[in-house]
Amino acid sequence: MAFLCKWCSSAGSDLAGVSRMEYPPNAVPITVMCSGSVSPLYIFNAFKRGADGVLVSGCHPGDCHYIKGNYYARRRIALVKKLLEFIGLEPQRFQMSWVSAAEGLKYTQIIKDFVKEIKPLGPQTKLRREK
Amino acid sequence: MRRTGVFVCHCGINIAGTVDVKKVAKELSTHPNVVHSEDYVYMCSDPGQNLISNAIKQKKLDSVVVACCSPTLHESTFRNCVKSAGVNPFHCEIANIREQCSWVHKEMEKATSKAIKITRSTVEKVTRNEPLEPISVPVTKRALVIGGGIAGIQASLDLANSGFEVVLVERSPSIGGHMIQLSETFPTLDCSQCILTPKMVEVAKHPKIKLMTYSEVQEVSGYVGNFRVKILKKPTYVDPDKCTLCDECTKVCPVVTENEFDLGLTGRRAIYIPFPQAIPASYTLDINSCPGLLPIACGKCADVCEPKAIDYDMKPKIIEMDFGAIIVATGYDLYGKENMAEYGYGKYPDVIDGLQFERLCSASGPTKGKILRPSDHKEPKEVVFIQCVGSRDPEMHCSYCSKICCMYTAKHAMLYKHHVPDGQAYIFYIDIRSGGKGYEEFVQRAVEEDSVLYLRGKVSKIFEERGKIRVWGVDTLSGKDIEIDADMVVLAMAMRPSKGAEELAKKLKIALDKDGFLAEAHPKLRPVESVTSGVFLAGAAQAPKDIPEAVAQASGAASKAIAILSQERLFHSPTVAKVNTNLCTGCGMCVSVCPYEALSLKDGKVEVKEVLCEGCGTCSATCLRAAIQVKNLTPRQVYDMINASLGG
Numbered sequence: 001m002a003f004l005c006k007w008c009s010s011a012g013s014d015l016a017g018v019s020r021m022e023y024p025p026n027a028v029p030i031t032v033m034c035s036g037s038v039s040p041l042y043i044f045n046a047f048k049r050g051a052d053g054v055l056v057s058g059c060h061p062g063d064c065h066y067i068k069g070n071y072y073a074r075r076r077i078a079l080v081k082k083l084l085e086f087i088g089l090e091p092q093r094f095q096m097s098w099v100s101a102a103e104g105l106k107y108t109q110i111i112k113d114f115v116k117e118i119k120p121l122g123p124q125t126k127l128r129r130e131k
Numbered sequence: 132m133r134r135t136g137v138f139v140c141h142c143g144i145n146i147a148g149t150v151d152v153k154k155v156a157k158e159l160s161t162h163p164n165v166v167h168s169e170d171y172v173y174m175c176s177d178p179g180q181n182l183i184s185n186a187i188k189q190k191k192l193d194s195v196v197v198a199c200c201s202p203t204l205h206e207s208t209f210r211n212c213v214k215s216a217g218v219n220p221f222h223c224e225i226a227n228i229r230e231q232c233s234w235v236h237k238e239m240e241k242a243t244s245k246a247i248k249i250t251r252s253t254v255e256k257v258t259r260n261e262p263l264e265p266i267s268v269p270v271t272k273r274a275l276v277i278g279g280g281i282a283g284i285q286a287s288l289d290l291a292n293s294g295f296e297v298v299l300v301e302r303s304p305s306i307g308g309h310m311i312q313l314s315e316t317f318p319t320l321d322c323s324q325c326i327l328t329p330k331m332v333e334v335a336k337h338p339k340i341k342l343m344t345y346s347e348v349q350e351v352s353g354y355v356g357n358f359r360v361k362i363l364k365k366p367t368y369v370d371p372d373k374c375t376l377c378d379e380c381t382k383v384c385p386v387v388t389e390n391e392f393d394l395g396l397t398g399r400r401a402i403y404i405p406f407p408q409a410i411p412a413s414y415t416l417d418i419n420s421c422p423g424l425l426p427i428a429c430g431k432c433a434d435v436c437e438p439k440a441i442d443y444d445m446k447p448k449i450i451e452m453d454f455g456a457i458i459v460a461t462g463y464d465l466y467g468k469e470n471m472a473e474y475g476y477g478k479y480p481d482v483i484d485g486l487q488f489e490r491l492c493s494a495s496g497p498t499k500g501k502i503l504r505p506s507d508h509k510e511p512k513e514v515v516f517i518q519c520v521g522s523r524d525p526e527m528h529c530s531y532c533s534k535i536c537c538m539y540t541a542k543h544a545m546l547y548k549h550h551v552p553d554g555q556a557y558i559f560y561i562d563i564r565s566g567g568k569g570y571e572e573f574v575q576r577a578v579e580e581d582s583v584l585y586l587r588g589k590v591s592k593i594f595e596e597r598g599k600i601r602v603w604g605v606d607t608l609s610g611k612d613i614e615i616d617a618d619m620v621v622l623a624m625a626m627r628p629s630k631g632a633e634e635l636a637k638k639l640k641i642a643l644d645k646d647g648f649l650a651e652a653h654p655k656l657r658p659v660e661s662v663t664s665g666v667f668l669a670g671a672a673q674a675p676k677d678i679p680e681a682v683a684q685a686s687g688a689a690s691k692a693i694a695i696l697s698q699e700r701l702f703h704s705p706t707v708a709k710v711n712t713n714l715c716t717g718c719g720m721c722v723s724v725c726p727y728e729a730l731s732l733k734d735g736k737v738e739v740k741e742v743l744c745e746g747c748g749t750c751s752a753t754c755l756r757a758a759i760q761v762k763n764l765t766p767r768q769v770y771d772m773i774n775a776s777l778g779g
Contacts, residue, residue, distance in 0.1 A: 001776060010231075014201045017230030025241040028248045028776040029231050031202075033706075033764060036724075037748025042769050049777040065662060066747035067640055067726040076752065108235070 001046040001054045002027040002111070005035045005070070008059035008100045015104030023111040027055065034058065035096075036069025040080045043094065047084075047127035053093045053118045055110070060098040070098070089126050092117045133258050136167040136192040137250060138183055140174035140199035142229055147172075149233040151243040155198060158247050164258050166190055175205050180212045187216040194218070194257045198226040198250045219262035221705070221763060226253035248776050255771035260763045265702035268742050270356040272696050274689075275300065275454040277348055277635065280308020281678055282460035282670025282685040284330050289689035290458075291339035295696050298452060299334065300362055301344045302631075303391075305409035306331055308462055312392065314492035314500075316678060317542040318573035324408065324495065331410045344411060349449065351457070351638045352728065354743050355665025356701040358454045366445035368424070369402070371413035373440035376404070380414060380432035380441065388420040394487045396505060397497040402432045402441075406495065416441070456665050456692035459639065459649060460685060461632050463671035466521035466625040470528060474520065474622055475593045480506040481600055482593060482620045485539055492546045502550045504619045511554065511618030514547055515602045516540045517590050518560045521625030529625045531646055534675040536623035537564045541577040543621060548581040556583045557615060559590050559604050567677070586613060593620060626675040639666050640726075649673050659687040667691050706763050707744035708751065712736045714758035721750035721759050730759075 004010040010031040016023070032038055035058025046054045056077055058070040077096045085091050095114060099107045137159040141147035152170040160168035167190045171179050174197055186192055195218065197209045202225035210220035228246040236242035272295055276287045279301030287299045299306070310316075311331075313323035334340050343362060350361040384400035392405045401421040404414050422429045424443040433441040465484055468477035475482045481504045483491075494500040504511045518540050521528040537560070544556035563585070565571040577583045590604040599616040606613050628647045636643050641661035642650040649668050652660040659667050667688035670681040695701065708721075708729070717735040729743035730750060737759060748761045757766055 001773060011203070013235075014203065014227070014230040017201070017232075017234035020234055022237060023235055025232070025236040025238070025245045028245060028252070029227075030252065030769065030772050030776060031227075032748065032769070033761065034747040034749060037752050037761065037764075039752040039766060039769075041766065042773065045770050046773050046777065049773055051773075051777055063642065064726075066745060066749065069726060069747050069749045072724055072749050072753070 001051040002029045003035070003038045003042065003054070003056045004029050004031050005058040005065070006031050006033050007065035008063065009035075009057035009097075009107065011101035012099040012103045012107045015101065016108045017104075019104050021104055021108040023108045024115045026115050027111050034064065034066045034069035035073035036064070036066065036071075038073060040076060043080055044127070047089070047093075047124060048129050050124065050128045052121070052124045053095070053114055055095050055097065055114060057097045057099050057107070057110070060100055063100060087126075089124070090118075090121050092121065093124060133164040133194050134166045134190065134192050135164045135194040135196060135254055135257060136183070136186050136190060137162075137165055137169075137254065138174055138186075138195065138197045139168070139170040139250070140179070140197065141170060141172045142200060143172065146199070146229050146233040149236055149239055149242045150228060150246045151239060154243055155228070155246050155250060159250055159254065162251055162254055165254060167192060174199050175208055180208070183209070183212055184216040187213065187218055192218065194222040194260065196224050196226055196250060196253045196257055198228045198246065198253070200229040201225075201227050201231070221263040222257060222260055224253050224257040224260065226250040248778065251775040252772040255775045256764075256768050259765065259768045259771065263705035263762060266705050266707070266741050267700045267702050268356055270696060270698050270701055271358075271453040271455040272296065273298065273452070273454050274692050274696060275358070275360055275452075275457045276460060277457065278308070278460035278462055278670070278672065279306030279342075279344065280460060280462045280670060280681075281310040281327065281330075282462070282672075282681040283308070283458070284334055285682045285685035286458045286460060286669050286689040286692075287334055287340055288330065288337070289686050290692060290696075291337045293689075293693050294339070295693065296339050296341070298341045298343060298362075298454070300346050300348060301342075302347050303405070304345050304367065304413075304415040305405045305411070306334060306342065306344060307406075307410070309486065310678060311406065311408075312394075312486055312489055312493075314489045314494070314496070315542065315546060317538045318567075318569040320542070322494075324493075328408050331408070335410045342411065343450075345415060348635060348638060351640075353453070354703075356455050356695060357742075358457055358665065360452055360454055360457075362450045362452065364448040364450060366447055367413065368416035368418075368442060368445045369414045370440045370442060371411050373438045374413050375438050375440075376412060376414075377437070379435045379437070383431040383435050385429065385431065386420050386422065388417070393490045393497050394484070396487055396490055456667065456695045457639065458667045458669055458685075458688045458692055459635065459641070459661070459672055460669040460688075461635060461672040462629045463626040463675065464629045466529065466627050471520060471622065471624070473592065474517070474590070474620070475595070475600070476622055479593070479595055479600060481511070481618065482622065484622050484624045485536070485543065488543050488621045492543075492550065502547060509618070510551055512551070513555050513615060513617045514544075514557070514619045514621065515590075515600075515615055515617040516544055516556065516558045516621045516623065518558065518623045519589075520622040523561060529627070529646060531675070532564065533623075533626040534564070535626070535677045538567070538570055538573065538677065540621075540623050541574045541583070544583040545577045545581050548583065556581070557617075558583060558585050559588060560585060561587070561589065567679075588613070626671060628672060632672060639663060641666050659684055659691055665695060703742050704746060705741075706746040706761060707741045708739045708746065708748070708759050708761050710737050710739060711758045711760070714756045716756065716758070718755075720753050720755070724749050724753050
């Protein structure tokens with residue numbers, strides 16, 4: 001599950017598409033307005049629904065379309081990361097990245113690395129709620 | 132229950148080549164709320180759009196999902212299409228299965244599965260979309276132009292000549308900017324002052340332009356169409372209406388300080404007029420160098436002032452005004468001498484920068500147009516010009532090219548040769564960048580007609596020896612070390628954003644690029660807009676540029692501003708925050724994180740000023756009680772999207 005901000009990361013992933021860069025199809029994107037709007041509850045919810053990994057990606061610090069939304073995201077995500085580690089989730093499963101609208105290649109690389117890192121961990125069952 | 136239609140585009144083979152579009156349409160047809168699902172080769176074509184309109188009418192659809200390319204491309208196409216078929220445009224959403232799916236994957240099965248997930252997730256989103264209407268606000272038909280250089284002057288004149296009121300704010304005592312300091316301009320060798328002063332006079336006399344010099348923007352609030360700006364008018368201590376420009380005050384002033392206009396090559400008094408053609412034509416008392424405003428401290432200038440124009444009791448004034456659009460044209464400064472120790476700039480008086488050389492050449496300059504070196508006022512016979520000083524040097528200085536130096540250095544060498552025909556001009560360069568109308572020919576003219584010697588290489592060291600400035604460099608074309616005993620050295624310093632641009636950018640909520648220049652909204656397609664709607668950029672504040680480019684950008688910015696000012700009302704995206712007052716406890720956490728000051732507390736509850744809200748959703752992620760949400764991207768919608776994306 002990849003939460004991409006509309007202005008930088010989603011545009012960056014669009015650029016990856018335009019440039020026909022290939023990456024694994026494992027990440028399903030949800031475009032949000034700003035990484036600052038990604039509530040911790042979205043992240044927990046994604047894990048609860050069985051996501052094997054969650055990525056939050058926004059504009060580079062200082063370049064936020066909404067001036068400072070990604071700074072809030074950064075602080076919030078740092079806490080979420082600690083909490084997830086505390087409850088025993090493998091830290092690799094939750095990542096944050098900064099991808100600008102010009103960084104299609106970086107987005108591609110991030111998804112590739114992410115998938116490579118979490119594949120050996122197998123399916124995430126810790127937070128998954130069985131239906 | 133919603134009646135949603137799903138339309139899957141093949142985009143020729145762009146999507147259909149990797150995604151089984153038929154399967155996507157089929158799978159989606161069984162999704163809850165979907166009553167119609169089909170695929171077509173080009174949805175954005177007229178027949179494709181007709182397909183959507185017809186389905187809306189026949190199947191009584193109330194929402195539409197188009198699975199196609201990125202919403203940045205055809206979202207508005209499809210929203211307009213559903214609107215004309217009678218459906219609220221905010222009930223149409225785009226599922227991006229091209230850029231974020233078919234173009235980046237190769238295996239059909241996996242790409243199809245991902246496309247289905249993306250489309251399902253979008254259907255879930257649209258199911259809870261509210262029908263919205265754009266928010267409309269009236270427009271204040273007045274523009275603010277910040278910076279009175281050539282770009283600000285041009286933008287002001289264009290706006291005023293289109294019939295709009297303009298306030299031009301300039302922080303120094305006169306408009307004119309750096310262009311008024313220049314001697315001649317490339318490639319025509321027009322006298323800079325001769326072509327600029329008519330425009331300056333026009334600004335001063337224009338009934339639609341209110342000129343505020345010695346003033347600074349202090350605070351900006353509001354939004355496109357209705358900015359509220361506080362402007363600080365600093366006291367000049369001289370009433371321009373009474374001043375007769377008799378110049379008696381400067382004769383008695385006991386203070387001599389550095390003259391900014393001549394870049395320190397001459398001095399000026401504490402009470403001064405920056406240059407003879409200054410606009411407004413009036414004197415300014417500089418309190419930083421004046422011994423004191425109390426008549427007991429000095430008071431000589433007021434004593435001799437016959438029309439009693441000098442008023443020591445003048446106070447700073449804050450003027451508050453509303454504007455519909457703002458143009459920022461704050462210009463450039465040269466890279467500071469403190470950064471260029473290796474070239475002896477600031478240490479040796481005869482090592483000067485390009486702007487100082489302009490003053491030496493200028494007919495109105497300290498030497499009345501004779502090129503005399505600063506140290507002993509002798510005519511220099513060997514002059515070394517060095518390009519790329521501070522530019523194109525990512526390790527030590529600025530990584531970018533300052534763009535104008537190749538041209539003005541050629542001009543400098545040429546002007547020098549015109550003034551001192553028996554002298555020799557050397558130019559050290561890395562590359563010659565002479566793109567522009569008549570520019571390459573101009574450089575060739577310097578080489579062929581004025582025998583300027585171009586040396587391709589960098590200068591390693593400059594030091595003084597026996598009254599000469601020894602320049603050590605290398606000519607990389609011949610591979611030889613070069614040693615020149617020069618009488619004067621002129622450095623083509625890098626251009627930097629002017630001092631204070633950063634604070635101003637913060638006030639205007641506009642972005643800076645990595646080098647501190649004001650950032651445009653899109654490097655190719657929106658070069659005069661800032662990221663904040665209604666704030667436009669002009670001139671060297673945005674990037675190094677020469678006069679014609681600055682003028683062109685200023686006219687571009689003015690016409691963008693006119694596009695706003697000529698509207699009666701403006702429309703604002705209605706996907707803004709909304710408060711559930713039953714849940715809101717008035718804790719104010721969202722108020723403090725809002726980047727746009729769109730939220731405030733009223734009677735213990737948060738209130739959204741919709742025209743200020745940009746819909747970023749930072750408030751929503753901060754609220755502990757889910758009391759504030761952005762319309763059409765609520766947490767509930769995101770949960771449904773997550774659920775659909777992860778396979779139900």
